[in-house]
Amino acid sequence: MAKTHAELYDAIVVGAGIQGCFTTYHFTKNKRKVLLLEQFFLPHSRGSSHGQSRIIRRTYCEDFYTKMMEECYQMWAQLENESGTELYRQTGLLILGRKEEEEFCAFQDTLSKECVEHKCFESEELKRCFPNIQLPSGQAGILELSAGVLCADKALKVLQDLIRQLGGVIHDGEKVVEIKPGFPVTVTTTTRTYQAKSLVITAGPWTNKLLLPLGIQLPLQTLRINVCYWKEKVPGSYGENFPCFLGVFPHLMPHHIYGVPAREYPGLVKVSYHYGNQADPDERDCPSAPPEVADVQILSSFVRDCFPGLQPRPAIIEHCMYTKSPDGNFILDRHPKHANIIIGAGFSGHGFKLSPVVGKLLYELSMGSALSYDLTPFQIKRFQHLNKASL
Ligand SMILES: Cc1cc2nc3c(=O)[nH]c(=O)nc-3n(C[C@H](O)[C@H](O)[C@H](O)COP(=O)(O)OP(=O)(O)OC[C@H]3O[C@@H](n4cnc5c(N)ncnc54)[C@H](O)[C@@H]3O)c2cc1C
Structure with missing residues (x-):
């Protein structure tokens, strides 16, 4: 007992x-x-x-999260001061998608309404400013400047x-x-x-x-996520000066794609899919777990077409769990x-x-x-x- x-x-x-x-x-x-x-x-x-990085941003469709983020930024800074440890690195966050998409517009509306500093890019300007990203024509961008990476x-x-x-x-x-x-x-x-x-x-x-x-x-889905890292063909091309990104392409794929510039593993950029397969957290790493290649295939095609400076096969795949509400x-x-x-x-x-x-x-x-x-x-x-x- x-x-x-x-x-x-x-x-x-x-x-x-x-x-x-x-x-x-x-x-x-x-x-x-x-x-x-x-x-x-x-x-x-x-x-x-676990893991080295998480994106921090104010960009949300729902303004209640953007409002909460004001205090979150302050508390992350307070934690850095109290501990003497750097936890946040500013990189900016680039939202990619079509200007007429509902979610893309909602992101922009919240940023404007909540007075969050951001910059909008039309398709041509986006190509000029970010030549390492090649999107089909008609895609625009919004850069939220205060976003960055937290050291998880x-x-x-x-x-x-x-x-x-x-x-x-x-x-x-x-x-x-x-x-x-x-x-x-x-x-x-x-x-x-x-x-x-x-x-x-x-x-x-x-x-x-x-x-x-x-x-x-509770109506929660527990999803096993493939966290994929992709090797730069030319070291440094998606490094220090490259922003995090969030791709909203509902006409191409049902869930977001997101990325973090190369830093945690030298020369490797994290690009992952915001979804996975249902899995019991106690069996996440069992050899019998399904291989779940669909999301990696989606990512490979995306990287091949849109991030031509990256090798189109992941160099590392790690795992993590999402607990998703409806x-x-x-x-x-x-x-x-x-x-x-x-x-x-x-x-x-x-x-x-x-x-x-x-x-x-x-x-x-x-x-x-x-x-x-x-x-x-x-x-x-x-x-x-x-x-x-x-x-
Ligand atoms: C790949 C990936 C990328 C992500 N990217 C981002 C991002 O860029 N930005 C962002 O804001 N968020 C991101 N997230 C989400 C964020 O990381 C999670 O929302 C957050 O970590 C959830 O934390 P948690 O404490 O709820 O869960 P967990 O970290 O899972 O913690 C739960 C803990 O409870 C313990 N536990 C469970 N049962 C018991 C028990 N019976 N007895 C004792 N202990 C128990 C577990 O062992 C575990 O340690 C990402 C998540 C993943 C997986």
Whole structure:
């Protein structure tokens, strides 16, 4: 039987990905007693937060994300100052697509409405300014200047170090195997039992596994993503001075393509597809997992046609998980029956940059404090029409 730990925590946070780490950081900053539990030994590469780079941008169709990004940029800078570690590199972000596409227009509208500095390129100007990109005629571009790259692995490490320095407790290699709702909530791991006034579940693609015994299942897809790196034919041609990009080509492919300039692996540019195949996170790397070549083929054709300075076969393929909600928006809410169990999930492949504010909101929900943002777009009840039985 698991040994019971005597301490009553203000909160237990399950999952030390970026969302759990930022949530725990906010608890420690506010001098709360907090325990962060992680099933794997840290660092690990089995979830969604590992790797060297994540794009940070203000460009969104939905202005509520763009508004949140103001504070996120400030908090990323604060984290850099507190830790003395550079986490953000400004590169700009180039949105590529046809001017008349709905999503392309929505990006531009939000940038204009929210006064985010950006520059628009007509087709010919785009070709002149970015000769290493060759798009079919009629494609335009929008460059968001403040966008860039976040160092993902470094950010996780910095947060975990700060949590410990500020008095928070992190137990890795301890999988949560049972949650008994109530006040206090009782959490049993593979080695011990703990109690807390509230529980925050930030378990990424494992979320529904933890929620099943708690009587709900969220409509989340867990997708295995191929993270592909492509070799520059001439070293440096997509390097330091090249922006991140996001391709919106609904007439060619149903999901976005995105890229990060060569830096994390010398001479290799990250170009990936914003979708993957359904996979159980515990079986992501099993040899029996389907080979999923369709997205790599889409990427190869795209690279061959549009990025002629890259070799058209990936030099490296790594894996990561998306936890996708039906509308692509996050879930930041209380458990419908147990008010002191808070859920942060469904980050749908774009949650890293927003984790400073996500963590703050999960902290506020957990403490019952006034919320800094309107959480209507993130409520569980928006899915009621999809799956009444399990919500
Ligand atoms: C390839 C890829 C590219 C991306 N690019 C971008 C980008 O450019 N910009 C951006 O903003 N976002 C991006 N994202 C999205 C972003 O990385 C994710 O939204 C974010 O990392 C999700 O973090 P998380 O903490 O929710 O999940 P995770 O990182 O998966 O963390 C969940 C943690 O919970 C732990 N856990 C689960 N069950 C238990 C249990 N029972 N007991 C204890 N611990 C448990 C897991 O082990 C894991 O460590 C990308 C994601 C991927 C995969």
